[in-house]
Amino acid sequence: MISKARLKYIKSLQVKKYRKQEQCFVVEGAKGVQELLRSSFETVIVVGTEDFIHKHEASIIRSRAEVIVSKPDDLAQMGSFQTNDSALAVARMQNNEPPSLGSGEFALLLDDIRDPGNLGSIIRTADWYGLHHVIASSETADLYNPKVIHATMGSFTRVKVYNTDLPEFVSTSGLETYGAFLDGEDVHSAIFGNGGLIVIGNESGGISKSLASMITHRITIPRLGGAESLNASVATAVILDNVVRGRLIH
Amino acid sequence: MISKARLKYIKSLQVKKYRKQEQCFVVEGAKGVQELLRSSFETVIVVGTEDFIHKHEASIIRSRAEVIVSKPDDLAQMGSFQTNDSALAVARMQNNEPPSLGSGEFALLLDDIRDPGNLGSIIRTADWYGLHHVIASSETADLYNPKVIHATMGSFTRVKVYNTDLPEFVSTSGLETYGAFLDGEDVHSAIFGNGGLIVIGNESGGISKSLASMITHRITIPRLGGAESLNASVATAVILDNVVRGRLIH
Numbered sequence: 001m002i003s004k005a006r007l008k009y010i011k012s013l014q015v016k017k018y019r020k021q022e023q024c025f026v027v028e029g030a031k032g033v034q035e036l037l038r039s040s041f042e043t044v045i046v047v048g049t050e051d052f053i054h055k056h057e058a059s060i061i062r063s064r065a066e067v068i069v070s071k072p073d074d075l076a077q078m079g080s081f082q083t084n085d086s087a088l089a090v091a092r093m094q095n096n097e098p099p100s101l102g103s104g105e106f107a108l109l110l111d112d113i114r115d116p117g118n119l120g121s122i123i124r125t126a127d128w129y130g131l132h133h134v135i136a137s138s139e140t141a142d143l144y145n146p147k148v149i150h151a152t153m154g155s156f157t158r159v160k161v162y163n164t165d166l167p168e169f170v171s172t173s174g175l176e177t178y179g180a181f182l183d184g185e186d187v188h189s190a191i192f193g194n195g196g197l198i199v200i201g202n203e204s205g206g207i208s209k210s211l212a213s214m215i216t217h218r219i220t221i222p223r224l225g226g227a228e229s230l231n232a233s234v235a236t237a238v239i240l241d242n243v244v245r246g247r248l249i250h
Numbered sequence: 251m252i253s254k255a256r257l258k259y260i261k262s263l264q265v266k267k268y269r270k271q272e273q274c275f276v277v278e279g280a281k282g283v284q285e286l287l288r289s290s291f292e293t294v295i296v297v298g299t300e301d302f303i304h305k306h307e308a309s310i311i312r313s314r315a316e317v318i319v320s321k322p323d324d325l326a327q328m329g330s331f332q333t334n335d336s337a338l339a340v341a342r343m344q345n346n347e348p349p350s351l352g353s354g355e356f357a358l359l360l361d362d363i364r365d366p367g368n369l370g371s372i373i374r375t376a377d378w379y380g381l382h383h384v385i386a387s388s389e390t391a392d393l394y395n396p397k398v399i400h401a402t403m404g405s406f407t408r409v410k411v412y413n414t415d416l417p418e419f420v421s422t423s424g425l426e427t428y429g430a431f432l433d434g435e436d437v438h439s440a441i442f443g444n445g446g447l448i449v450i451g452n453e454s455g456g457i458s459k460s461l462a463s464m465i466t467h468r469i470t471i472p473r474l475g476g477a478e479s480l481n482a483s484v485a486t487a488v489i490l491d492n493v494v495r496g497r498l499i500h
Contacts, residue, residue, distance in 0.1 A: 117367060121481045121484060124477050124480065124481060124484075125477075125480060125481070125484055126475075127475045127476050127477040128471075128473050128474070128475055128477040128479075128480055129473075129474050129475060130473075130474030130475035131475065151481075153477065153478070153479070154477075154478075155475075155476065155477045158475065158476045158477075188495050221378075221491070222494065223378050223379075223380075224378070224379050224380030224494060225376075225377045225378055225379060225380035225381065225408065226377050226405065226408045227374050227375075227377040227378040227403065227404075227405045227408075228403070228404075229378075229403070230374065230375060230378055230487065231371045231374060231375070231401075231483065233481065233483075233484055234371060234374075234375055234483055234484055234486075234487040235487075236484075237480065237484040237485075237487055237488050238487050238488060238491045241471070241488045241491060241492075242491075244472065244474060245438050
């Protein structure tokens, strides 16, 4: 059984103010909790069904987290997703440290991605394509929002998100920058050089003016139909698929 | 001013049962309503701010829709999105007619895409890449759900969605079928022939067994990192980008 105090504490972490104060966040669902236990994040509390805890006993013991056994119905009430019927965890945030990008490495720059689902899906996509770093503007959705964490499907454990001022980051990085515009070079024939920053613009406004002027390679995703734009996470995936294409041996 | 009866009617269309009964659905936001007015869909009611109605007077008159002037605050209350401050419309559903695919044409087959945002984004992506038809299983989210219509960003006016039994559709179509699996041919080197059906699997379960056995071309999106899968709309975009690549003259 979970105590009222613990329940209140876990629920409070749905609010950004309390996450910041406690430096903790919630991971919901079996997949996310399993990935968390395997990761470099500190797991503070694991709440799970008897089944889940039994199945993952070794990794839970190793994590030294507080363990609370719960019924499936209670689990759904604790978190923000009604479909969770196996586990939930509280984890400690990691420091907001600037990434040191390796030679030939690509990273994403998120210019005000406001939708939590988009941010989560972008992190998951970055992880699929082997990227390790995402650099996000302060207007981008909070990584530790439960919707973001959930949409990453565990990829938050492998892709580090660093929040900073993007124009400043670009200018001090000295790296090549790529961004999608309507008048750029066809992404199918563009040459992605030896690493750099790929800028993903805001859902409705695209790439902001201050950043747009700093972009060294303007690219375009070919359009054959009537849609005016693509969803931000969809555009990210298409660009990354074209970036890695040249790097893979078939 | 909008009457109580009209307000109640519009609100009722957020529920599938009433949409089916009335054969009508709601389009929210300026972009969607503009696209609707330009489309082959019948517009039944336009609710808009004075500004919106003045700006789109010609197309609204042509549509012969009932026009209701509204304040921005009232508009947000009418629909399901709190950010709508310009227009909303009621439109008539179109018949669920089987598509007649042209030679060389590709269409998407959606095998239980349950998330409305995913379905909307898939329709938008299909539209971007010039597809005209989506064939969806009965377990796929309802096209006329306000969240789906909104996520299409107007593409529901150009891409027709047909609901049917997928295995039956595939077997009677006699077309080539493509589907993403973990053990398929690399999508970067796969040859997409002269049209066919591209199957997109369910968000958590992938492509169902009954359909999987009917797929003639198993493809795989190359993975370099740790994510186990891609979001369904993201995977759709990567596949379509590779399908059209061979067809474009650079």
